[in-house]
Amino acid sequence: MDAAGTEKPSLLLKTLKPIGIIGYGAYVPRYRIPAAEIARIWKGAEGSLPVKEKAVPGLDEDVITMSVEAARNALARAGIDPQELRAVWVGSESHPYAVKPSGTVVAEAIGASTNIQSGDWEFACKAGSEALVAAMGLVGSGMGRYALAIGMDTAQGKPGDALEFTAAAGGAAFIVGPAEEALAVIEGSYSFVTDTPDFWRREGKKYPEHSQRFTGEPAYFHHITSAAQTYLEDSGTKPEDYTFAVFHQPNAKFPQRVAGMLGFKPEQIKTGLLVPEIGNTYAGSSLIGLSNVLDVAKPGDRILTVSYGSGSGSDAFGLLVTGAITERQGKALKTRDYIARRTEIDYAQYVRLRRKITME
Amino acid sequence: MEIPRHWRLKKQRYALVGEVCPHCEAKIFPPRDVCPHCSGEAKTPYQFSGQGEVYSYTVMNDAPAGFEENTPYTVAVVKLAEGPMVTAQLTDLGAEPVKIGMPVEMVTRRIRSDGNDRGMIVYGYKFRPVMQ
Amino acid sequence: MTEVVIAGIGMTPVGEHWDLSLRTLAARAILSAEKDAGGLKPQALYIGNFLGSMVSHQANLGALITDNSGLGGIESFTIEAAEASGAAALHMAYLAVSSGFVDTAMALGVEKVTDMTDGVEKILATGLDFDYEGFEGVTPAAQAALLMQRYIYQYGVGHAAFNWLPLLAHTNAVHNPNAMYRKALKPEVLQSAPPVVDPLTLYDIAPYADGAAAVILTRSGLLPKKPVQKPVRLLGSSVITDALALYDRPDPLRFEAARRSVEQACRQAGILPGDVDLFEVDDFTSIYAVLALEAAGFALPGEGTQLSERGHVPLLTMGGSKARGCPVGASGLYQVCEAVTQLRGQAGALQVPGARLAMTQSLGGPASTAVTHILKV
Known part of the structure; x- marks a missing residue:
């Protein structure tokens, strides 16, 4: 109630049906470049570095392949048939194609049906959560029982720019479904x-x-x-x-x-x-x-x-x-499993992995 | 560009979808027209688990055209848990050397571009050392 | 069955023939074989070729080569069985002559690999299952490496156990005027060679090269009273296939097609493999030679590398593909021409004394296709 005593309408996005997250999964590629290594190339002095190190994708990885793995982890936790998904949405600012959806490849790879929504989302760093909110709407309205939303990036940083220290690769996938199946209810x-x-x-x-x-x-x-x-x-x-x-x-x-x-x-x-x-x-x-x-x-x-x-x-x-969370946590690789898998690279390897060397 | 060919093979490449023979129950990968075990017609799709072990491997230092960017890369024959063998690249190899018998699991990765970097990206199975 | 005889052979030197085209290489082998046969001309020409349509952008070789070689108008077409194309063409010529369909037929193996300065490996990989092997970045050398790696693991031998094969090949090629490498190797060079496709070293892999070889077949009754050359009888000819992809075989270390092809050719000839005086085995890679020797019954599985100590039938008598050079689809006909040279007693310093019975075997891929011939004087 405001000062005048009138009821202020709630701005919360509330769904018609109670919903929740029924499965989730992460992915982080195995390569790490320490910020100090980037500083070695671009700055003489050790300033205060924004992170310790960052994850770098392998040569055969991109937002699509990373999304596939995170989605498979989410499906393993959800324990549902991928054919029941009604949306496969990928939010990213590094989709491998400028035009052609990432979601279609992900959907085929995880065994989703053809009865899906599958556009890509782009809103800088909130493309993934935007897709997640859309999934909440789709499931909460009763349009579909399950929806998969992924936030994944292989972020770009200009060599020598401040962003190069932090622009990293990784992300997570979430399956939204009915609250009664949820490991976490969305309030x-x-x-x-x-x-x-x-x-x-x-x-x-x-x-x-x-x-x-x-x-x-x-x-x-x-x-x-x-x-x-x-x-x-x-x-x-x-x-x-x-x-x-x-x-x-x-x-x-x-x-x-x-x-x-x-x-x-x-x-x-x-x-x-x-x-x-x-x-x-x-x-x-x-x-x-x-x-x-x-x-x-x-x-x-x-x-x-x-x-x-x-x-x-x-x-x-x-x-x-x-209460459903306890038995689902162990059904797929955990975020920390991926973080612990670590191969340190130097700036030269980083330049190669990030395709900053032109081959033609 | 060879779009139709890649498109046609996407199920088996993205997700290791093979077949189970409706006559003799044999698990078949890659999909075939005739079951190699009983010669019956094979066409029931079967999702392989992606688990397997290295039967043999080698390292390609001198890659054929289209694979230069990933050189050197490791190729292997992998014996799948369900029985069949498959030829595939190994990826995400850490410091541990590859060994015959090493357990591996399927991941979906970029195999190459069809043509140059203007062409479609072709995705397919690779195997990595089992995590955990 | 009617007796089929080899009336003439012809070969070009194997090497990098920058100045010779596919058609000229073919013509040289054809003319040379005709001359060797005392001017005998074939009524049909079967051409073994693997790469022409891709490397030279040339298909329909039957019309091209007959026309360019003075054989215009006769029956002619290409037989393709990857590296075994030439040997398979001989099988076709054998069928044509033994059936009585023609009196005289020629098998030609011709390959021009040096028209492309790069990209040939990718083209050679078309001999693999392209959708499931070539697509994964696997090449013919990689397949051999996969087999050798497994062999070393399964039978507990070291890589050095294979070195006697390239050593033998290079030793023999010194005296072969058609060979690409006429220089013997020192054992220590082999010992210290680094792997190029682990565990294969440079010396395990035969070098691709240009070349053409031709063989004229006729029936014994049709030979002139006094033939120019001692006729060599073709007693057995067998083509057997296996699963194209390595992974599709129950035991990839067993060259099943090679085994069955030897068995069939020998049965046809009424001999046993142990009867032959020399064996031109396919040494596209050292591991293939070992597996083929095991398949032919010269050694038990896993014991093929021990033949150097145990003693063995003369092998790679003119240098094999390793040192003579590997003109891919033509290599099978080089083997046959070399065996004929031995059986005629014309091998000079390389002569196998008293050679009367010879076996040749050409493999397409890792014995996905195996072609075996038995020759006798």
Whole structure:
């Protein structure tokens, strides 16, 4: 109620039917380049580095192959027939094709039926959570029983640019289904969007551009806090109600600072904060943080996830973990299994793996 | 460009979909027109588990045209858990040397581009050392 | 059955014939065989060729080659069985002559590999199951490597156990005027050679080269009273196939088609493999020679590499594919021409004393096709 005593309508996106996450799965490629190795090439002095290291895809990997593996993990946890999916959606800013959907390849590879929605999503780093919110709508409206949403990236960073230290590869897949089958019930979501050009990549360009310090306060912080505060307010929850919170993580500092601004404590965000170890996986960033949280969550835990995509917008959504989580956690490889699989590479190998050497 | 050929073979390549013989129950990969065991007509799709072990392997240092970008790469004959063998590349090999008998699992990866980097990307099965 | 005899043979030197085209190589072998046969001309020409349509962009070789070689108008077409194409063409000529369909037929093996400066490996890989082997980046050498790796593992032998084969090939090729490499190898060079397709070293793989070889067949009754050359009888000719893909075989280390082809050809000839005075085995790679020797019954499975110590029938008497050079689809007819040279007693320094009975075997792929011939004077 506001000061005048009138009821303020809730801005939460609530579905007609109760829904939840019934399966999830992560993927991180095995190669890691330490930030110090990038600094060795581009900066003489050891400045403060935004992450320890970042994950780099192999030569035979891309958003499609990584999505396939994350989706297979999600299906293993969900225990459903892939033929029952009604949507296979991939959110990314590094789709292998400029024109031709990633989702069709993923759908065929995981054995989905032909009765699906399968467009690609693009909204910088929130393409994956945007797909997830759409999946909530599809399932929550009763249009379909199950929908698969994936956030996955092999992010590009211009050689020598600040983003090169963090632009990483990885992500996670989520299957949305009826709440009664869920390992975590989705309590609601809220999205906050403005036109704020802090980061972009023009058509046909290899690398993105960013607006330096403008990416902070008016972009990342304003959108995440706006989305999170509205979500908390309209869902009637407080930071202390959540066992875990996951915020988009372009570097290690931003999510920690935004957590503090919103009243979350370091231990609430610790589990979901993977950026120091794998880098910023862009469309996968907040979602892989969430998958790591789900790997260890217990029944009754509440989880708040807030993504951020440049351009700009944030999706906030709350989960309530159910008793089903315990037996499903072990049904597929965990996020940490992929993080632990690690082959360190130097800058020369990195240049090759990222196809910065032209062969013709 | 050889789009129809890649398109036609996508099921088996993306997901290791073979066949089970409706007459003698033999698991068949890749799909065939006639069962090699009982000579009956084979056409019932069967999803292989993707688990197997290395029967033999070699390293390609001098790649044929179309595979230069990934050189050197390891190719193997993999014996699938269900019985048949399949020829495929190994990927995500760590420091551990490849050994005959090593357990491997199927992953879907980029095999190559059809033509140059303007062509379609062809995806297919590879095998990696079993994780966990 | 009517007796089929080899009335003439012709070969070009094997090598990098930058200045010779496919048709000219063919014409040289054809003319040379006709001359060797005292001017005998064939009524049909069967051409063994694997790569022409891809490397030289030339198909319909029957019309091209007959027209260019002064044989215009006769029956002629290409037989393709990968590396065994030439030997398979001889089988066709054998069928044509023994059936009485023609009196005289010629088998020609011709290959021109050096018209392309790169990309030939990919073309050679068309002899594999392209959808499931070639597509994975596998080449003929890789297949041999997969087999050798497994052989070494399964039978506990070292790579060095294979070295006697290239050593023998190079030793013999020194005296073969048609050979590509006429230089003996030092054992220590072989010992220290690094793997190129692990575990295969450079010396395990026969070098692809240009070449053409031709054989004229007729029936014994049709030979002139005083033939120019001592006629060599073709007593057995067998073509057997196996699963094309290695992975489709119950035991890839058993060259089943090679075994059955020897068995069939020997039965036809009324001999046993052990009766032959020399065996031109296919040494496209050392491992193939070992597996073929085992398949032919000269050694038990897993013991083929031991033949160097145990003693063996004369092999690769003119240098084999390894040192004579491997003109791919023509190599099977080189083997036959070389065996004929031995049986006629014309092999000079390489002469196998008293050679009267010879066996040749050409393999397409890892014995996906095996062609065996038995020759006798």
